[in-house]
Amino acid sequence: MSGRAGAKAVNWRGYTIVSLLGIVAVIIVATITKVWVLTAIPIGFLFGFFLEKADLCGSSAFSEAFMMKDWHKLGGIWVVIVTSMLGFSLLAGIGWIHLNPKPLIWANYIVGGILFGIGIVLAGGCVSGCLFKTGKGNINSIAGLIGIPIGVTAVAYGPLNGFAKGLRQYAVKAADGSSVTLSTLTQIPYWLLAIILAVITLIAAFILKKRRRASGTISFKQNDKPVIKRILTGRWKPWQAGIAIGILACFAYLSSASSGRNYPLGVTHGVMDVQVLLTDYPVKHIWQKKKPVEQNVSKSADSLPIDEPKKDIVWWLVLLVMALVIGSHISARISGKFNFMPRAPDEIVIAFFGGIILGIGATIASGCIVGNIMSGVALMSVGNILFAGVVLLSNWLTTYIYMMGGQRGQ
Numbered sequence: 001m002s003g004r005a006g007a008k009a010v011n012w013r014g015y016t017i018v019s020l021l022g023i024v025a026v027i028i029v030a031t032i033t034k035v036w037v038l039t040a041i042p043i044g045f046l047f048g049f050f051l052e053k054a055d056l057c058g059s060s061a062f063s064e065a066f067m068m069k070d071w072h073k074l075g076g077i078w079v080v081i082v083t084s085m086l087g088f089s090l091l092a093g094i095g096w097i098h099l100n101p102k103p104l105i106w107a108n109y110i111v112g113g114i115l116f117g118i119g120i121v122l123a124g125g126c127v128s129g130c131l132f133k134t135g136k137g138n139i140n141s142i143a144g145l146i147g148i149p150i151g152v153t154a155v156a157y158g159p160l161n162g163f164a165k166g167l168r169q170y171a172v173k174a175a176d177g178s179s180v181t182l183s184t185l186t187q188i189p190y191w192l193l194a195i196i197l198a199v200i201t202l203i204a205a206f207i208l209k210k211r212r213r214a215s216g217t218i219s220f221k222q223n224d225k226p227v228i229k230r231i232l233t234g235r236w237k238p239w240q241a242g243i244a245i246g247i248l249a250c251f252a253y254l255s256s257a258s259s260g261r262n263y264p265l266g267v268t269h270g271v272m273d274v275q276v277l278l279t280d281y282p283v284k285h286i287w288q289k290k291k292p293v294e295q296n297v298s299k300s301a302d303s304l305p306i307d308e309p310k311k312d313i314v315w316w317l318v319l320l321v322m323a324l325v326i327g328s329h330i331s332a333r334i335s336g337k338f339n340f341m342p343r344a345p346d347e348i349v350i351a352f353f354g355g356i357i358l359g360i361g362a363t364i365a366s367g368c369i370v371g372n373i374m375s376g377v378a379l380m381s382v383g384n385i386l387f388a389g390v391v392l393l394s395n396w397l398t399t400y401i402y403m404m405g406g407q408r409g410q
Contacts, residue, residue, distance in 0.1 A: 023046075039255040055073075056245075079201070084375070104180040124141060125141050150359060155360055277318065
């Protein structure tokens with residue numbers, strides 16, 4: 001018994017030490033060489049690690065709120081958004097980033113949101129969910145992840161490209177020609193709105209905690225494990241992961257902007273770019289910030305690509321999604337949760353086609369849970385807020401029909 005316990009202790013410590021050394025080494029190399037795109041590796045690693053710790057998948061967050069009235073994961077996503085808002089406000093205020101909210105392409109968000117909401121239920125995860133669950137060994141998520149780039153490329157470079165671009169003609173702009181945001185609608189500065197929403201969130205959290213304490217639903221358990229071990233091997237609450245991801249999103253914005261992509265976290269086109277690297281040549285490599293005289297027309301906001309002779313490969317996104325899977329895998333290993341669980345063949349097939357559908361929806365809508373909701377809503381894009389509402393309703397309807405058989409819970 002003591003030998004096994006000792007092996008486990010060495011195991012989690014070993015993974016932790018190697019991971020930390022790797023992160024530090026990459027950051028040092030990026031700093032010395034000024035190749036800032038390399039910083040996407042530790043950011044992606046930590047993103048996957050945080051997602052796995054709280055099992056924070058957009059699909060399960062929406063479905064669990066509907067089926068089980070469990071709003072904890074959805075609350076965790078909101079914490080990501082509010083924390084990001086505060087961080088982005090600070091970074092923009094000191095001039096380190098330029099806020100780049102997505103446009104109000106409402107038709108794309110409605111059509112893409114409906115398809116995306118259906119696809120994430122069938123695939124058993126959103127794009128980031130399939131990525132981090134793949135790192136845990138989830139067979140269905142692996143099948144969904146194989147299907148996602150097929151759906152993405154069908155819109156980005158395939159037969160659905162014209163349809164998606166046609167929907168963009170209905171874009172709505174603010175009076176000054178910029179993207180429509182909560183700030184442009186209310187005429188309240190971004191930073192002030194961020195503070196207001198953060199204060200409202202804190203008040204709501206305090207009230208909810210007080211009610212739970214009064215009802216006796218909060219339990220206080222003693223845990224004799226060292227704090228570091230509890231953090232690394234234990235499960236995180238969604239709001240804890242939300243704060244961590246929100247802070248990480250600020251570093252992601254700085255890293256991304258220095259690498260030719262002026263936008264925070266996003267994963268959809270990263271999955272596609274990995275496939276393009278494996279199947280297409282020649283390609284256009286984007287890995288550093290363009291000169292000021294050039295206009296940045298890259299997929300900085302997971303936008304649909306304009307017709308070009310070569311396909312864009314945004315290396316920041318490629319490194320991010322690859323490191324995300326590794327980070328979630330290490331997290332699962334440390335927690336003892338990595339396992340290839342057998343699934344029924346029909347579930348795997350459904351997950352594969354679900355991945356195709358969510359890939360189509362994500363690309364029509366120019367993003368997913370991460371790019372459009374975590375990052376997009378944090379930038380107060382009205383279009384992304386619309387997308388979030390459509391995805392939520394589509395997810396709930398699909399959950400009701402597919403997962404609940406059209407029957408209300410008892």
